[in-house]
Amino acid sequence: MPTPNESGWKRSLYCGELRKTFVGRRVVLFGWVNKHRDIGHLIFFDLRDREGMVQIVCTSDNREVLTTAKKLRMEDVVGIKGFVKERDEKDKNAQLPTGEVEITVEEIRLFNASDVPPFQIGDPSSASEELRLKYRYLDLRRPSMQNNLRLRHRASMCVRNFFDRHGFLEIETPFLTKSTPEGARDYLVPSRIYKGRFFALPQSPQLFKQLTMISGFDRYYQIVRCFRDEDQRADRQPEFTQIDVEMSFPDQEEFFDLNERLMEEMFALADIPVKRPFLRMTYEESMERYGTDRPDLRFGMELTDLTEQGRSVQSRIIEGALAEGSRLKGLVVPEAGGMSRGQLDRLNDEVKASGGKGIIWIKRTDGFKSSLKLEEEDFLKLWNKSAAQSNDLLLLVADEKNRASSILGDLRLRLRPEGPVKENAHIFAWITDFPMFEWNEEDNRFTAMHHPFTSPLEEDLPLLDSQPLQVRANAYDLVLNGTELGGGSVRIHGPGLQKRIFEA
Template sequence: MREEARQLDTPSVVLDTLGDWKKTHDCNTLGLDHVGRDVIVMGWVQRRRDHGGLIFVDLRDREGITQVVFDPQADALSHERAHALRSEFVIAVRGTVRRRPEGMTNPKLKTGEIEVLVHELRILNVAKTPPFHIEDDTEASESIRLKYRYLDLRRPLMQRNLLLRHRAAFLTRNYFAEHAFVEVETPVLTKSTPEGARDYLVPSRVNPGKFYALPQSPQIFKQLLMVAGFERYMQIVKCFRDEDLRADRQPEFTQLDLEMSFVGEQDVFTLIEGWIVRLFRELLGVDLPTPFPRMSYAEAMSRYGTDRPDTRFGLELVDLTEIVKDCDFRVFRQALENGGLVKSICLPGGSRLSRKDLDELIEYVQGFGAKGMAWIKVQPEGWQSPITKFLSEEVRRAMAEATGAAPGDILFFVADQPRVVHESLGNLRNRLARQMNLVDSHTFQFCWVTHFPLLEWDPDEKRYVAVHHPFTAPLEEDLPLLDEAPEKVRSRAYDLVLNGTEIGGGSIRIHRRDIQNKMFNALGIGPQEAEEKFGFLLDALQYGAPPHGGIAFGFDRLMMIMSGASSIRDVIAFPKTQKGTCLMSGAPSEADIQQLLELCIRVETEGR
């Protein structure tokens, strides 16, 4: 079973083949009930410890670790060869399971009560010294980990993450199959869309000068499947967006995509809650109460300053506009005269914050457009703040009653236009929760946010744009406003938020051509442009399109939260960096000149 030695880092090591050996157990299943049994285990050398007469090796595979022992009295040749073993060598051993000596058990390992006494060793491959230790608590930088991703993926933490993802995908397919969904693959090469993030374009060699686009979402195709009568569609699908990246974004990402015919919002909510409950119960052992709380977009913005509210803690925004409208504080008065509002956050126990702390918080909210932020410390001896002299006793009493402020607390105020107030205080609220340790990281709080605005004004493009996408249906009672006051129209859109992160979003769709045309008109998309870009959808809506709706979930983002990872890169096998590059393979790379000529493409980089 031996091969000629290979001249890698260890020229003296003679390599073996597997021959007729078959793995009998993985490295995480052997226990006391296997004592006395002959087994064959295989994997990577985690570490080797030479204790003079005995050599101990921690053997690792994707399931865990088993300690194997080389004893010259059991097999002298294997013991001699074991001296050459180094970290990450690939080996197979045949031996007998035995109980570890008293006092030598390892309670941290599932296999910590036993060991395998080796009778034969086969060295299947050698390994260079890895650039970092294959352990959970590695000190290697992320760039090094991504460059050697195939080694990083050997770490137990990364393997647990990807195995969790595998089980989640398996459970997801089973759950939706039980609910009569059909999995259909939609095209990867499709047509560029005018809304949303930038598309990745793919040149067509057989159609010179023309391009496909990689899909940002299968949105139109899943709607067409509803027109086609499939009624319930699902897909775990790759999507692509050429946009700036963050910790929870990737240029290529995976989403769970769903669409259903003859449903309303409540049908979607009930179905999705059942899926989420099953995932968390079977994968994490967490039982979630249902139904999940629901709130409108307007309520979420009013109470939390964001449409992605983290409901694990309080610190809700309180509107003080009516209370302070007649006070003498100029900042408040000017904001209200310009159509703004005044809101506050009460931080319990916050009066202990230093002036340096307060200055840092003021600078923080200024990053979200606020001109400044006022504060009041509620002390037992009275209110302490530069602005208290402008507030009457009556106003102070009303403030305290509205905010629930008590001695030892601090009040923060922002006065400005609603968007600035909400963005500033909404982000301040999250920062204060982290800073004051108000968040229980082991708690999962879901909520549905509904009735988003259908459209919003884009000052750069000087037109209305869709808040979600142009196929979202308006609330029926708001439909008359679509022509005269588009900014007041509420949509039948909904997002599912988990711990302050949006993990899924969807809507009931427009299923009538006349309403879809009205929507395009409100977006400034004329009949000719609509026909050119969406003609096939508009035609389909004329052939008996049923009422339908759906939702899509960021599968990477959901797995990140469930695994406790800080980045979606830790739940994706081969992710890109924040600049969209693959440090391991070198993608993206320059194309060969012959490829460019065949595609009729000329690359010009000057001036960029």
């Protein structure tokens, strides 16, 4: 079996690099057979490598080459020697970067014959995800997959060059380490030397990067692998890569500006313009307006607080909920007045199944229709405050403040109309001033919402012992179109305060 490293078989360039300027040159190429066409006295096939494809022509002038070429099948690995020739004008392919040229073969080598592939490399619809994952090495030959990995490489280089220009040091931290308080369960690795003891794979290099600051490195980053033992979702994986950054003595605005510039450079790799500075919004404002701490700002449908209007309407249901300290929140769904009673009942059942008390709906066409009996005057109070229009649907939830907002926030995403969404928009926002603590029912104690090394806002320190749930954290998340891209915080610097947080 011939091999690619034989004398005279040194690759000249990649297939996808060939252009009209190479016409007349003798080249050596390696790659995979992508398409194969046999018309008797001529064999055409596309040779594919990581940079693209080029058309190969085998003629009857060379019987040995033609005989070998007739045996080729898709995904065979071959090498060819030949001359670059300009295609006839009628045969040029404007869809290919190499479409002006072809290679006339003088010698061909079959290095490895392929079995019939379980799916077509050029047709992603020909295989299920399960089949693609089973034959991952074939799936990764697809141009779209290769482009993804090339873009990822360019993004990694962009990150490294960016942080190098800004005085950061790339420092690797250990993978086999001790468990630290994080947001998920740890993966544990048994120690061979210390029987009965275990290492934890890091959910983030939290302690180590803080040690780099204590050690005086001032600016640290790494592109690091992290591990979290949690249920998989679209944005949750057991292992993932994150850009990890730490700075000594910065203020929040300096950190925001740095990361906004990084996003601008990274998105430029995909020719996506980024508008700076990014929007700023507190956690409280985000929950009030959008029912989530990661709002999709490409469309409106903001929530409305109707608590005051609810106090003045004649309804035992609303009156009873508000008497218990609940809030009445509303969501207007444009042009959804035609939703059927069955659809609305299913929505109500889903809300109850997720822990809510249910929803109230109001429509207005010729008159008001609702799941709640009210006088027209009371309907008008709620309808006008929400700014709903004829043929809209007004959904109401009376519940604990954040729960009411969250329920409507979920419905906002599910029921959004297709038209008003700016599909190609990329709207970034910083969400700031998160609650410092949340109540953990299982452990019957307060736990840090982000992590216990986050500092409280200075003005909230007097509330730390008496009203911990009112304390806001010096923490922030970066959100893009409803997806959390990252987050961070200003650390606690003093041991006294750190001890109080641990003991909270």
